[in-house]
Each structure stands twice: as C-alpha cells, then as structure tokens.
Amino acid sequence: MSFGDILRQQITLNTRQTLSSQELHEMVAQQCRQNRDAVIASGQVPQFYTTTVDGRRGAAEETARLMGGTIIYQFSSLAQAANWALAECKKRSPVASGNFRASWVLLVNGVVWPDLDDIPTDAEVWITNLTPYARKVEVGGMQIRVPPGIVEAVRQSVQRRFVGISAAKQFKPLGSGTRDHRGNPVPYILKRAGVASGLSYDKKSKSWGRKHAAYASPRLDRQAGEQMLYPTLILTQKRQ
Structure with a gap:
C-alpha cells in the first residue's frame, strides 16, 4: 500500500467522527504534517521541502479543500545541499x-x-562571497589563516555527499x-591590474x-x- 493510500485512509476514518468544518480542516492539516514529519524522521527524504496546497505554493495545509483538495x-x-554548502x-x-565569513550569500x-x-x-543555486578579496582568498593570492580554495574544497565535498546534485566552480560576474x-x-571594480602573487600553500606542512x-x-x-570575477559554487539538481 502506498504512502498516499495510507494517508487517505487515515484522514477518511478521522473525518467520519468530526462534524465541524473548521475541525475537519485542522484535522486534515495536522494529519498531513504528522505524516510529513514521520517520513522525514525516517530518513527517506531530505528535511527541506516546499508545500503546495490546491496549486498554491506556500499556502497553509488548513486551506485545502476537503473534497478533491x-x-x-x-x-x-x-x-x-545548498544549506549544507553555505554553512560549510x-x-x-x-x-x-x-567580514569574510559574514559576506557569503546564496543566490537562486x-x-x-x-x-x-x-x-x-x-533552480540554479550560486554560493559566493561578496568581499573585494574573495578571489585572492580562493586562488591563494593572499596569506590567510586557513588553506585557500574554499569554494573548490566545498564543491568536492558536495559531490561526495550529495549524489543527486551537480556541483561546479566558476568565476562569475555579479x-x-x-x-x-x-x-x-558589489561588483568590485579593479583599481589596477590584478597581481599574480606567486604565493603557494603547502597542505602537508600547512605553510x-x-x-x-x-x-x-x-x-x-x-x-x-x-569588474572582479567572484569564485562561485554552482549547484543544480541532476535530472532523473
């Protein structure tokens, strides 16, 4: 028996015992949310979702039609994947x-x-950093306290962690x-020619x-x- 069939049976049994239209709406909405939360808790689906009620995106479950809704x-x-990548x-x-940590943004x-x-x-999701030195941080053009290549490192992690997601890195205009x-x-306009710094970070020695x-x-x-081109992580969902 499918998840949808089970849900319909549960709702039918409950609604037979209720007379108030408002109570019916609330009962149907609560039953839907409970089943949604149960399947999320089971790990069968991601915790992120959108809700569409009678064709209206983002509408409350209580507004669904009782007959044919x-x-x-x-x-x-x-x-x-986007939430995880942004946090990472x-x-x-x-x-x-x-400033650098606070300047990450997600664009859809x-x-x-x-x-x-x-x-x-x-959607096509972009994750990038808006600071004027974001490119230098990514390519290793300035000494920082962490390894350079943040966008690339997160891209590789996304590819390993989320098999249904395509992840790419490009330098994009904003x-x-x-x-x-x-x-x-934003965007930052270069005041002089960019500099190839010659700096290099050794992962083994961390120097x-x-x-x-x-x-x-x-x-x-x-x-x-x-204008500066910003290192950008690009995420899309793979087509089935």
Whole structure:
C-alpha cells in the first residue's frame, strides 16, 4: 500500500467522527504534517521541502479543500545541499574581523535568496562571497589563516555527499545593487591590474611559500576598470 493510500485512509476514518468544518480542516492539516514529519524522521527524504496546497505554493495545509483538495510536499535535495554548502563555506572561512565569513550569500537564479528552505528544485543555486578579496582568498593570492580554495574544497565535498546534485566552480560576474557585510559595493571594480602573487600553500606542512616573484597579470579580465570575477559554487539538481 502506498504512502498516499495510507494517508487517505487515515484522514477518511478521522473525518467520519468530526462534524465541524473548521475541525475537519485542522484535522486534515495536522494529519498531513504528522505524516510529513514521520517520513522525514525516517530518513527517506531530505528535511527541506516546499508545500503546495490546491496549486498554491506556500499556502497553509488548513486551506485545502476537503473534497478533491491536494496537499503536496516536494522534498528538495537541492535545498539540503545548498544549506549544507553555505554553512560549510562559512565554517572553512578565515576569521579576523568576521567580514569574510559574514559576506557569503546564496543566490537562486541570480537573485539573493532569503528563505533557504524554499529553494525550487529546478533552480540554479550560486554560493559566493561578496568581499573585494574573495578571489585572492580562493586562488591563494593572499596569506590567510586557513588553506585557500574554499569554494573548490566545498564543491568536492558536495559531490561526495550529495549524489543527486551537480556541483561546479566558476568565476562569475555579479550584478550591481548588492553590498558585502561591511557595506562595500558589489561588483568590485579593479583599481589596477590584478597581481599574480606567486604565493603557494603547502597542505602537508600547512605553510605558505612563494613560487615566483609577484607580477601584474596580463589577462584582459584582470585589468584596471574591469569588474572582479567572484569564485562561485554552482549547484543544480541532476535530472532523473
């Protein structure tokens, strides 16, 4: 017997004993939530989901029609992976003033997303850091207290941990109108040519060295007046 059949039987048995329309709505809603929470607790589905009631996304279960109504919970591995990845980026961040750790953001289809539980399963999720030195931290262009390559390390972890999620790293331009935790405008516009620092981090010894002397980058996208490209973790849900 399917999960849906069991739920319908339970609701039918309960509603026969109730006369009030309001009580019926509340009973149906509570039964749906209990079954939802039970399947989450069992580990069969992720803890992140969206609710659609009679075709209305985000509506309360109590508003479902009693005759022919539908309550759909769509469980999202993408939301679960995105929340974990964002927390992991913060966890791996260097902490001095706290600005870098506080400047991680999550975007859904290019828009800063406030409700991390309510991420559409067909979305493209970006996780990036808005500070002007985010690129230097990622590529090892400045000495910090933790290993560089935070985005890449989290990308690899996501690939191992979430088999249904595709994770990629790219250096992306960001739209205007956003600011980092200190209030610096985004995107950051390079004041001079980017510098190839020559710095190198040795994972075995956990120390910094230098491969070559620093020099101004000849790359066209690293010249004065160009906007910085931000190291970005890109997450999508794999198609079944």
